[in-house]
Amino acid sequence: MTFFTNPTEPRDLPGRVHLTMPAEIDFCNAAELLPLVLSAAGARRDRLEVLVLDLSTTSFMDSQGVRLVNDVRRRLPPGAVLRLVARPEGITARVLELTGLRRDVPVYDDLAEALAS
Numbered sequence: 001m002t003f004f005t006n007p008t009e010p011r012d013l014p015g016r017v018h019l020t021m022p023a024e025i026d027f028c029n030a031a032e033l034l035p036l037v038l039s040a041a042g043a044r045r046d047r048l049e050v051l052v053l054d055l056s057t058t059s060f061m062d063s064q065g066v067r068l069v070n071d072v073r074r075r076l077p078p079g080a081v082l083r084l085v086a087r088p089e090g091i092t093a094r095v096l097e098l099t100g101l102r103r104d105v106p107v108y109d110d111l112a113e114a115l116a117s
Contacts, residue, residue, distance in 0.1 A: 013115060014047075015047055015048065015049035015050065016048075016049060016050045016051075016052060016115055017040055017041060017044055017048060017050075017051050017052070018052045018054060018111070018115060019037060019040055019051070019052070019053055019054065020054040020056075020057065021033070021053055021054060021055050021057075021058050022058065023057055023058060023059050023060070024058070024059065024060040024061070025055075025058055025060070025061045025062070025064065025065035025068060026060065026061070026062045026064050026065060027062065027064045030064035030065055030067065030068045031064075033068055034068055034071055034072065037051075037053070037068075037072050038072065038075055041072075041076060041077065041080065042077070045077045048076075048077055048079075048080045049079070049080060049081070050080065050081055050082075050083055050114075050115070050117065051072070051076060051080060051081070051082050051083070052082075052083045052084070052085060052111070052114045052115055053069065053072070053082065053083075053084050053085070054084075054085045054111055054114075055084055055085060055086040055090075055092045056085050056086060056087050056090075056111070058086070058090075058092045059090065059091060059092070060091060060092075061091065061092045061095050062095075063099075065092075065095070066095060066096070066099045066101055069082070069084065069096075069101060069105060070101060070104075073104065073105055082105050083105070083106050083107075083108060083114040083115075083117055084096065084105055084106070084107045084108065084114070085107070085108050085109070085110070085111050085114045086107050086108075086109075087109070088109050093107060
């Protein structure tokens, strides 16, 4: 079991924040990731338009990962939107689809597309 407590450092782009998420998001680390993600978004609160969580290297995500994404979406500053990046053939994209979260949060195959949205 791999433990990742930190997403990578946020990339601060004009109006956008990009965070690369860990290889696994589950009950072991999801609760620790939430404040880190919200802190990165909150630090740019006055100019945040889009928060992109890059799940393209995330190879495992359970229901706690889905909960994390949903909690982030609900707690973003007013006017800010959440975008996800996930490999279409990956487990993460399948989990997002099976749980219905994909209907609420746009999922992109490509980081550049997510950042441009």
